[in-house]
Amino acid sequence: MKTRKQKIILIAKIVVAFIAIAIIGIFSFRETLLQQIIAKTSSKMEVDYNSRFLVKKANFEGLSGINLTDITLVPNNADTLFKIQKMRTSVNIWRLLIGDVQLGTLEIKNGFVQLTKKGEVKNFAAFLKKNKDEENTTNKKDYAAFAYRIISRVLNLIPTDMHVENLKFKLDDNGKKATIDIKKLVLANKELETSIHVKTNTFAQRWKIKGFADPRHKKADIRFFNIDTGAIKVPYFDERYKLISSFDSIRLNIENIDKSGGELHIDGFASIANLKINHAKIARKDVLIKNARFDYRLLLGSDFVSVDSSSTVQFNKIKFHPYLAYETEEDTIYKLKVNIPKMKAQDFISSLPDGLFTHFQGMEANGTFDYNLDFKYNKNKPNDLVFNSNLKKENLKITKYGEANLNKLNGEFIYRAIIQDVLQRPILVGAANSNYTPLDQISPYLRKCVLTTEDPSFFSHHGFINEAFKQSIVKNIRTKKFSRGASTISMQLIKNVFLTREKTLSRKLEEILLVYILENNRIVSKERMLEVYFNIIEWGPNVYGIGEASQFYFQKTPADLTFNECLYLARIIPSPKKFMYQFNDEGNLKDSAAKQVSFLTNLMIKRGLLTIDDTIFKSQPTILTGPAKSYLNIKAKDTTVVDSLSVKEEFEF
Structure with a gap:
């Protein structure tokens, strides 16, 4: 009889054998699986998007690495949408078996992604069409589930380790051009660093994105600023919309993305320094907001999307709590609430953006005030619109006028x-x-x-x-x-x-x-x-x-x-x-x-x-x-008098 120890050893050997067989099976099957995925993607691109998706060479490397060479997506009768010379990535094999792609590492060398519009022909037009399944369905969309699914898929495609060299994003809108050239992008040990060159028809600059990024735990804290002196200019919008804008830096923080109890919570903040905007529909002068910050709490449920009232917007010394909601439970309802807590009137006046309130420059005031706005619009009952604006003031007095x-x-x-x-x-x-x-x-x-x-x-x-x-x-x-x-x-x-x-x-x-x-x-x-x-x-x-x-x-x-x-x-x-x-x-x-x-x-x-x-x-x-x-365009009246008797007598002669 075998001892207990011998039985355990035997079971361990059997388990190891099964694992070995499974690994051998996976290794022998994974190449076929990879080719099937490429073929399926190629077929979908052809049928659904009238485009050709090609991969010149694809093979596994090591346990989970994949090498791809010359990847292209070309819409029929339009410019190439993207082309990448070399891509190396690693994927989670177990997730791949159930059809879920999660990248571990990513290396990209030499490639471009371009959006073009020539006349009315867009090389991305086919990808803007709604999915046929979405068009035919009559079921209400669960906003929380839908958003969480999209966010999860996108974050799964962001690798934990990434190295990108010479990847260009190009835009050509009937001659209005912009190129964002990523010379280097490195994500290692959750730290992100980049070197980016930007060129348009009107300017050229070098940008940098730096900070913390953890896609698996859904957290990030990144800053966006200019390597060269001067502010970052926003490309394309100046030529396309005559909107000239710039800023010194942007910071984006994502603190939490969590789905529980049927609701999706997204928390964090965004800030911008020295935002400058110039557009004929906004003001005659440059509008400057020196410092602005948005501490946000986004809530999504099965039938609503909202910015929670615990969110805070602050620019200069003005601080207020916004509440925005889009609800579809029974009717389609839009809500907006704004609460400005008690603040000094002079702080409010001095915080008004330069260029937007030129007639208030030099104005001085005493006292305090607080303000509340309540707006509600029911798309199916428009006449029930709610619009309540209430300002409470204490000893508010203008002591000096501006312009x-x-x-x-x-x-x-x-x-x-x-x-x-x-x-x-x-x-x-x-x-x-x-x-x-x-x-x-x-x-x-x-x-x-x-x-x-x-x-x-x-x-x-x-x-x-x-x-x-x-x-x-x-x-x-x-x-x-x-x-x-x-x-x-x-x-x-x-x-x-x-x-x-x-x-x-x-x-x-x-x-x-x-x-x-x-x-x-x-x-x-x-x-x-x-x-x-x-x-x-x-x-x-x-x-x-x-x-x-x-x-x-x-x-x-x-x-x-x-x-x-x-x-x-x-x-x-x-x-x-x-x-x-x-x-x-x-x-x-x-x-x-x-x-x-x-x-x-x-x-x-x-x-x-x-x-x-x-x-x-x-x-x-x-x-x-x-x-x-x-x-006035008055017609002259005919003043000729006709004597009928004289005319009759004339004919009688």
């Missing part, structure tokens, strides 16, 4: 409109101007008409109308463009007197902040604001203020204007230089204009601004009698 001195509205000043960057003639806002008209010398009907068409709640709001903002947001979302504004008379006044008509983000943000300061610090009375408004706005070609307008259209003083004339002047404020299109070739209002007159008249009756028995609005049709009449 925009709002106090000047209380006295005489020179106003000069700027139209398409051209400074218009000076208009004196004061009694020394013979056309200047005090509010009590303007027909009360003009005040009623303008408030009806432009800002019905002017005397009760504080610069903004929440309901108008809501309706504006709803319409702009529906049309997917800025098709409706929510401008009040206060906003129009600020825009005209202190700003320009340029459609930039800078101008709109300055307008909002200046209006808030004007309306909430009792700087100017509502009556004075309305008086200045009437005396500076454009009412026609080179016609400014109600004094000039009443003479230009009707050869009257503002006090003598009839209701119909006042309503006409109110209606043309949005497009004063197109006033002539309101009239037909006989000099009368067109039917469309007459319908608008009728609508506004009935509206004013409903609001109690007119009474049904008031006959003033039933006066004669609006007829231009001033110089404006010469702008």
Whole structure:
């Protein structure tokens, strides 16, 4: 009989034999498996993406190493997408057997990846198409599971040890070119270091990425900066979108990626130093944000994606907590919440990005404030939109104005409109101007008409109308463009007197902040604001203020204007230089204009601004009698008088 020890030795030998047989089997099978994977990939590229995937030579080296030579992917009838001369990698054999690829090491020498667009032909177009299985499915996507699956696959393809030499990423968008040439990229012992040369049609630079990267534990902390002096310039966007941007350095930290309880959590932070942006739609000057940081906590569930409210955004001394969410449990819902904890007003003003708020430079303030914004949009119930904006202030007071001195509205000043960057003639806002008209010398009907068409709640709001903002947001979302504004008379006044008509983000943000300061610090009375408004706005070609307008259209003083004339002047404020299109070739209002007159008249009756028995609005049709009449395209009437009797007698002779 065999002893216990002998039995154990026998079992060990059997196990070793099985392992040896398995290893021999794997070694004999792995070459076939590798060729099958290449053939399967090649077939998929041909069938699904109309592309040719070729590997000139592929073989195993050692236990898990793979050598690949001359790997290419060429879309049919388009430029090569990528070509790599030599690649050596190691893979986890056990994962490979179940169809999961996890790289251990990676070496790449001499290759390129390129995206090209020539005319309308893109060499990457086929890879942008949706998967047929995704198109046909009606099941809801589990965002957490989907994102975690993609992240895991990508991180598995990032090796723990990597060495790359001379790998180029090239972009050619109909002549707009950029090349990112990775001279060296090394990841060893979780430390990443690179040497990168960048070249475009407009500049050339050398960059470096350095830091910590651990793809298996889903952690990273890397920095991106310029080897040469000066800031890093962002390639391609300057030529493609006229967006010129640069920065000194970027840091990206990924602290945690974890999926538990059906939710995916991603935590970390990102920071950028001296971000500079220049674009005609943003501002006229360079916009500079000296220091910005985003401490993020991203949450994904089966039916939502969100930035958690514990996240923090900070630029300069301004710090706030954002909450963004996209939910699809029942309806499609978008949410945004912003919370700015109590902070000093002066810290807020001094932290505003340079170039974005030029009219605030030099402004000083005392006191503190905190702010909350709550926005919610239900795609299936757009009229239920939530928009609540709340600012609480403590002893907030402007002690010194910057470039925009709002106090000047209380006295005489020179106003000069700027139209398409051209400074218009000076208009004196004061009694020394013979056309200047005090509010009590303007027909009360003009005040009623303008408030009806432009800002019905002017005397009760504080610069903004929440309901108008809501309706504006709803319409702009529906049309997917800025098709409706929510401008009040206060906003129009600020825009005209202190700003320009340029459609930039800078101008709109300055307008909002200046209006808030004007309306909430009792700087100017509502009556004075309305008086200045009437005396500076454009009412026609080179016609400014109600004094000039009443003479230009009707050869009257503002006090003598009839209701119909006042309503006409109110209606043309949005497009004063197109006033002539309101009239037909006989000099009368067109039917469309007459319908608008009728609508506004009935509206004013409903609001109690007119009474049904008031006959003033039933006066004669609006007829231009001033110089404006010469702008109308009026056909001359045939004044020849035909005497039928004389004609008859002539034929009788």
